[in-house]
Amino acid sequence: MTKIEGLDKLAHLAVYGILGLLIYGILEQMYKQKRISTLLKTLLLVLGAGILDEIHQLSTPGRNFSLFDLATDIIGSTSAILIFNFFASIKKRV
Numbered sequence: 001m002t003k004i005e006g007l008d009k010l011a012h013l014a015v016y017g018i019l020g021l022l023i024y025g026i027l028e029q030m031y032k033q034k035r036i037s038t039l040l041k042t043l044l045l046v047l048g049a050g051i052l053d054e055i056h057q058l059s060t061p062g063r064n065f066s067l068f069d070l071a072t073d074i075i076g077s078t079s080a081i082l083i084f085n086f087f088a089s090i091k092k093r094v
Contacts, residue, residue, distance in 0.1 A: 012069055013076035020046050020077025021084060039081060046077040 024042040031038065050073035057063035 008069075009072050012072040013079070016046060016050065016073040016076040017080030019049065021080050024081050024084075035085065039078075042081065043074060043077060047074060050074065 020042055023045050024038060027033075027038045027041055028035075047070075050070045053073075054065045054070055058065055
């Protein structure tokens with residue numbers, strides 16, 4: 001099987017972007033807090049999930065713990081939330 005360079009990073013961005021949006025939406029509905037507080041809590045939860053995922057990979061043959069993957073997870077989640085909030089603020093103005 002041929003590995004496409006960078007495809008795994010796109011997968012991390014997409015999966016953790018979706019995870020971040022879901023967690024952010026749940027926290028926002030539950031606590032009705034300021035966006036920055038909800039964003040920080042979301043990123044901590046996503047970071048925890050990413051760390052657990054990377055630790056799990058240590059027990060998988062051929063896989064390893066990657067700080068780059070962990071950073072990609074956080075970037076994907078943060079980007080998705082910021083993009084969502086950007087478009088939500090535009091929709092409120094219109």
